[in-house]
Amino acid sequence: MALSRRCKLGKLASLPIVKTQTSLLLSLIACFAVHGLDAQIKPPGNVRVPDGEKPSKPFIWSERRLPTAPELFDAPDEWIGRSLQWVNYILEIHPPSIPEHPLRRAALIRLDDVLHIESAPRKELVQKFFRERMERVIAEIEKTRVTEGMRVWKLYNHGFLVRTPAVSFSFDVVPGTNSPGFAVPKEVMERLAAQTDATFISHLHGDHANQDFARTMLDRGKPVIAPEGLWKDRAEFANRLTYPERSTTKVHSIAIRDGAQTLKVIAFPGHQGPTVVNNVHLVTTPEGFTVVQTGDQWGDDVPGSDFDWLSQISRSHRVDILFPNVWTKGLDRIVRGVNPNIVITGHENEMAHTVDHREDYTQTYNRMYGIPYPLVVMAWGETWLYRAPGAR
Numbered sequence: 060m061a062l063s064r065r066c067k068l069g070k071l072a073s074l075p076i077v078k079t080q081t082s083l084l085l086s087l088i089a090c091f092a093v094h095g096l097d098a099q100i101k102p103p104g105n106v107r108v109p110d111g112e113k114p115s116k117p118f119i120w121s122e123r124r125l126p127t128a129p130e131l132f133d134a135p136d137e138w139i140g141r142s143l144q145w146v147n148y149i150l151e152i153h154p155p156s157i158p159e160h161p162l163r164r165a166a167l168i169r170l171d172d173v174l175h176i177e178s179a180p181r182k183e184l185v186q187k188f189f190r191e192r193m194e195r196v197i198a199e200i201e202k203t204r205v206t207e208g209m210r211v212w213k214l215y216n217h218g219f220l221v222r223t224p225a226v227s228f229s230f231d232v233v234p235g236t237n238s239p240g241f242a243v244p245k246e247v248m249e250r251l252a253a254q255t256d257a258t259f260i261s262h263l264h265g266d267h268a269n270q271d272f273a274r275t276m277l278d279r280g281k282p283v284i285a286p287e288g289l290w291k292d293r294a295e296f297a298n299r300l301t302y303p304e305r306s307t308t309k310v311h312s313i314a315i316r317d318g319a320q321t322l323k324v325i326a327f328p329g330h331q332g333p334t335v336v337n338n339v340h341l342v343t344t345p346e347g348f349t350v351v352q353t354g355d356q357w358g359d360d361v362p363g364s365d366f367d368w369l370s371q372i373s374r375s376h377r378v379d380i381l382f383p384n385v386w387t388k389g390l391d392r393i394v395r396g397v398n399p400n401i402v403i404t405g406h407e408n409e410m411a412h413t414v415d416h417r418e419d420y421t422q423t424y425n426r427m428y429g430i431p432y433p434l435v436v437m438a439w440g441e442t443w444l445y446r447a448p449g450a451r
Contacts, residue, residue: 100129106177106413121415126425128168130175130414136184139173143188146170146438155443157401157433164424167438171408171419180238180410189215189235189410192440193243199442200254208446209348211380213437216266217405219352219382220255225345226320229255230352230382231267236411245271252276256315257322260285261329261354262337266409273300282313284324286338305338307368308375320345327372329365331355339369341376348445351397352382355406359388366392373398380445386418391430401445402427403435 102108102120112122119129149166179185196212203210205222212220220229232251235242252258252275260268260283273283274295282301290296303311305328313322327339331354339356343349351372358365370392372378381399383390384406394402404423409416420436427434435443 102415106415108415112415123415127175127419127421128172130172130177132177134173134176136182139176139182139184142169142173143184146173147188147192150438150441155435155437155441157435159434159436163436164420167420167436170438171421174408174410175414175417175419177414179414180236180241183240186238186240189241189439190243192438193235194247196440196442197247197251197254201250203442208444209344209350209379210442210444211403211437212442213403213405213439214251215439216407216409217261217352217354217382217384219403219405220251221342221344221350221380223344223346223348226257226315226322227255228315228322228342229258230340231261231354232258232272233266233269234272236409237265238410241410248272249275252279252281255281256320257282257284257313259338259340259342259352260289261340261352261356262286262331262335263289264331264335264355266411267354270296280317282315284313284326284338284340286326286336288336303338305336325376327368329354329356329358329369331357333359341372341378348380349376349378350380350382351378351399352405353384353387353393355384355387356393357384357387366396369393370396372396385423385426390426394430394432399432401435402430402432403437403443 099117100120108121114120114122116125119125124130146166146169149162153160153163173179173185200212200220205224210222214220215233215235217231218233220227234248248271252272258276268289270290276283277299284301284303287302287305289300301313303324303326305326307327309325311324313324315322323343325341327341329337329339331337337354337356339351339353341349341351366389373396378397378399380401380403381394381397382403382405383393385404386406387393407418407420407423423436437443
């Protein structure tokens, strides 16, 4: 007899006696398999889904996850380990490029699958994968001399290091999430500090601002450029951080390498939401290359909003590379307003976020779809060389 979609144990009990134990078991499995498709997935115990993100489909637990494949709450170490080895292999043989090799996208999406396991930040295999990629990229930075263009290394979250023949500088450098065993050791971050002439902090949140790294830079006599008032209540940072005036026009000269070189900087007066001060830094190198990093820029599209100046940056500045936070509202308007030669996205897979807010590469591709600018999508520890305006 056919089982109903919502079967009851009572119905199973009424099955004819002639049914074998095997067929009864198969019917029971089929019943619960079908019933399971209707059951709403429950979020992990430590996650509260806001009302605006309540799911519309039973196979997700947050509406934010609808454009991407559903995540797991746990997975076998064998699958995680083999997946991460394959990701490493594919990214090694197909480094960032324009156009992007299709296997790279497959590898980045598999990385999404692993990093969107709810318990991923606590998984030893994931921690090892992150630390090894970070340690390897810092060793690569230490031995790499740039003779042309700009070389970009993607670090963690929205962190980048940019190097030209004349200078090196970095954005939003942090060692990783605070999950025990995840972040790279302090001595590794000290090696990174030795390789950057100045570092920029967009705003106060811990996935963009790290006091240990800032302290290391300051102790080496290197400028830390930060939003006004950052850590002003801590005596060790008093009068040591550089707070550029937030303006759409004022150009600051930041001396580096004991005054031997200068970075030209504009700290655009951005925000994350209505209250958090977030500098959108435009940096021009001695060679004339210009980059923009947005931090967690998220302005509302209303009169007097940040879009009023974001949409006009290209009228006064020729920008080579834009590093946007890929989840930002109005990403297409920001990209068009900056009008860069290249877009290199950031903020994918911040592991300190709950799994529903770990922005994934799948959503990067979705959000950049139809935005007609060359795109470079990078994983932790990857590098790409920008040679000249219009060069590929």
